Amino acid sequence: MADETQSPEEAGAERESVPNDAQTVPKTPDSPTARGDTSRTAKGKALEEVGDLSDFPEGSHKVVKVGGRQIGIFNIRGEFYGLPNVCPHQTGPLCEAKIVSGTLIATKETGWKSEWVHDGEVIVCPWHGLEYHVPTGQSMAYPNIRLRRYEVIVENDKVKVRL
Amino acid sequence: MAPLFRGDAFIDPGGKRKRGKEKEISTVEEQIGDQVDGELAVVEEETAFLVARAADPEDWLVRFEKSPGFAAREWAENMVRVYNRRLSQPNAGPPTPPGVQPASYEPNPED
Numbered sequence: 549m550a551d552e553t554q555s556p557e558e559a560g561a562e563r564e565s566v567p568n569d570a571q572t573v574p575k576t577p578d579s580p581t582a583r584g585d586t587s588r589t590a591k592g593k594a595l596e597e598v599g600d601l602s603d604f605p606e607g608s609h610k611v612v613k614v615g616g617r618q619i620g621i622f623n624i625r626g627e628f629y630g631l632p633n634v635c636p637h638q639t640g641p642l643c644e645a646k647i648v649s650g651t652l653i654a655t656k657e658t659g660w661k662s663e664w665v666h667d668g669e670v671i672v673c674p675w676h677g678l679e680y681h682v683p684t685g686q687s688m689a690y691p692n693i694r695l696r697r698y699e700v701i702v703e704n705d706k707v708k709v710r711l
Numbered sequence: 712m713a714p715l716f717r718g719d720a721f722i723d724p725g726g727k728r729k730r731g732k733e734k735e736i737s738t739v740e741e742q743i744g745d746q747v748d749g750e751l752a753v754v755e756e757e758t759a760f761l762v763a764r765a766a767d768p769e770d771w772l773v774r775f776e777k778s779p780g781f782a783a784r785e786w787a788e789n790m791v792r793v794y795n796r797r798l799s800q801p802n803a804g805p806p807t808p809p810g811v812q813p814a815s816y817e818p819n820p821e822d
Contacts, residue, residue: 585771613744616747616748616749616764617746617747617748617764617772618743618744618745618746618747632746632747632772632773633743633746634746634747634772634773634794636762636773636775636786636790637790637816638790638793638805638806638807638813638822639746639790639793639794639797639805640805640809641743641746644743674809674810675805675807675809675810676805676807676809676811676812676813676816677812678816689816690781690786690816691776692775692776692777692778692781692783693773693774693775693776693786694773694774694776695772695773695774696771696772696773696774711770
């Protein structure tokens, strides 16, 4: 569902409909850290500094380039998350969406009535409208698709990402 | 480290803002830059197909879980094909123009 305050250009394409209840609850990724996935071999990599804490006020997000890839850094209610800036659908610049919103779901539990969930935690690809839950990297429409989550930490007022 | 985008303004590493009007933007790649340096590749695991940087297959970006009824391999291969084509043909763009809702989100081998 597009934000009614957005222009069509800002909203991009219509967001996808919700076809079934399997997609509605992002799974908790089986990752070794609370908010980050490591590379497949879990080899330790250095933290890369991406800016000052003041560059990432609460409720904001920004795309940075680090380690040869663009990463969207999100500050959601004081918690930091990092996702690759590429949509699995047609490789759109996912994290350049202007608004992090919520989404509507309808499940057996809600009596198939629409319910607003994940407020402030869902990003919508500006190209074709697929939605992703930022804290888990989970596609809202496809339960089998998940983005890697880069661990983001704040250390001495510096924001750092572990690749 | 190089911040690239904040709201409607691009920011160069030196911190100077370059708004879209200052520069003619002609291709998708010029608008967003390379989201990942170099090509992508598909890596198969026991339970999933991963899309990773071709230069470092351990460095994955997206995970497509294998499951009956879900075309994990096709999704992964489609993502890699579309991205690598954008790298080699910057004018190619995505199969579906940005801002247009596709008829289906399912991967299309002809894209």
